[in-house]
Amino acid sequence: MTRIPLLRRALAGGLMLAGLAGTPVSAEDGTTAEQTVDAMNTLWGQHPGMRANHAKGTVVEGRFTPSAEAAKLSKASVFSGAAVPVTARFSDATGLPTIADGAANANPHGLSLKFKLADGSEMDVVTNSLKYFPVATGEEFRDLLVAIAKSGKDAGKPTPAETFVASHPAAGKAGATARTPTSLARQTYNGVNAFILVDASGKRQAFRYRIVPVEGEELLGSEEAAKQAPDHLMSEIRTRLGKAPVSYKVLAQLAEPGDRTDDATQPWPEERRLVEMGTLTLTKPVADSASAEKALLFLPNALTDGIEVSDDPLIDARVQAYAVSFGRRSQ
Template sequence: MPLFRFTRKGGLSRGPRPHSPLPWIALIALIVGLIALAFAWLAGWIGRDRPTAQGFTDTIEATGPAHPGFRRAHSKGVCVSGWFEPTPQGAALSRAQVFHQERVPVLGRLSIGGGDPHGADAQARVRSIALQLVSDNGQEWRMAMNSFPFFAVPSPEAFLEQTQAQLPDPSTGKPDPAKMAAVLQKYPSARAFQQWAKTAPWTTSWANTQFNSVNSFWFTAADGTRQAVRWSWEPQAAVEVLDETARAGAGLDHLADEFATRLASGPVRWNLVVTLAGPGDVVEDPSTPWPAGRPRVQAGVLSLAHMQPQAGGPCNDLNFDPLILPDGISGSDDAVLAARSAVYSHSFNRRERETARGEAGGAAGVSK
């Protein structure tokens, strides 16, 4: 049967009916709507029941006084620089260029936990090291490591709960102990972390502190073999303990002053010790330690030779995103690791805006 269509003059004409544009318009509208929805979701404008980088940063900020221009976490620190020298054992584990050249330049930052850029060094339970290694092929390995051996909670959602429990109660100006007690009750790893904080020795220096990746990563060898790993910087300096009396009497900048004195005698070194996951080890949960008997490989030596104040220092405007990795090293599917990367980026951009608007007023840092 022939098809007919109306002509512009109102008559009938034999021929095919033209395609209607409506389906295409609907499809385009659907695509645009989905893009807008995805953007709003990532920005945190919708889906408020899930953690977002903006929500995390806002919550961390709300736990204490504002310090524009400084990192919201690990606010107080110093810039350091030196070099990394790999071992053949490290080269066998990963094809990353950092393990296949004689020496790799290092820029980094030593810091203490907490959001107070004027806090007392000796009173900070957590210490941190953040490093950037740049190999001859231009690829970078950035890491942000801590003195605790495992993460307190297993997921971003749990970490947000823990941070929210630290928010000051408007009626008292202090966190509600019942809220933190609820977090400890809900997460056994949080109780284990609290026990670590109470019993682990307080060492006298950054130099004799061990720093741990906590999150898991994958090393890929030259032949394509993949191995799940965690790594630590284990100090070559002898471990000395700072007892409670000494901590109480230590100066505000105890760690920085001690490290400067130590550097005057030569570089400070740590061994890079890589722990290899065994069958059944949990790779995606940073709150679950691996068994103590897992194989360990010394993959290189870090030497730090110079220190500068972070105000105006070369580490000041560097985002130590732990997912900036070279070929041969990749992140695991650990959701906490992905959340750290996202929050560091959001926080970094926020600090940059604060500094650009002149709000920092001499502040010494931006986000990790």
């Protein structure tokens, strides 16, 4: 594979692209979601049965125990008091199923959650270690990927990727907000998209998820991360869970008037109120993670009464792209 210059790895805004493969894609064929997945396949190759992005991962199980404060903000049953089972998937970035966990390209690491609610329904939460996203819409994300795919070593200057980032400032900065942790149990995971909490009286509150390790975040420098064993994060979390549970605080960062809910490139000020919605406790690794991963589909709009999507256009864009990727890897 041709190595991508450091600039274009940063341009990916957390995808941290590892190389080019295949024929450059066109932004004219198929839907935006199909074009996005095609671009990922161009960059990382096609790997049957695997996700187009965040291909490498591991599945674990646990529970979510809500706080009393959560029920004041939302009427959702997940916050009603009783603990609910959770299936979680940790992942590395890129569509490379054998990427080294400590590689810069493996950032951002993802944490996706599927809550099994008492009425038999499910609710999904999709987070990663980026503090904000590189672009604001699905079309821009597709255009970013296509621009990178067309910016190989023979591309003229300025390359399509350089031209893109010049007009999209967050695209050149977002990737730097994610670093390799000492353990997946020691990383903070962010929901870059805004959602809406609805309480029993109908009051609506925009928020973003933040999942913070109880043990505290602990990150590695790039040189130290690169020295780790290729599977050190995925193996370590499974070993760790074999000895003791791992816990995280699930927080809601509450928006205030004027905070953008329709632009994932715009983080809200750190002084915004953080409400503890409950505790996520992971208890054991799934025995056959590969089979579990293949069957799992996490959709950001898979919600329950009391939590709603916001006006963030990336939510639907992600849902559509995930569905395309799932359909292809299920064939």
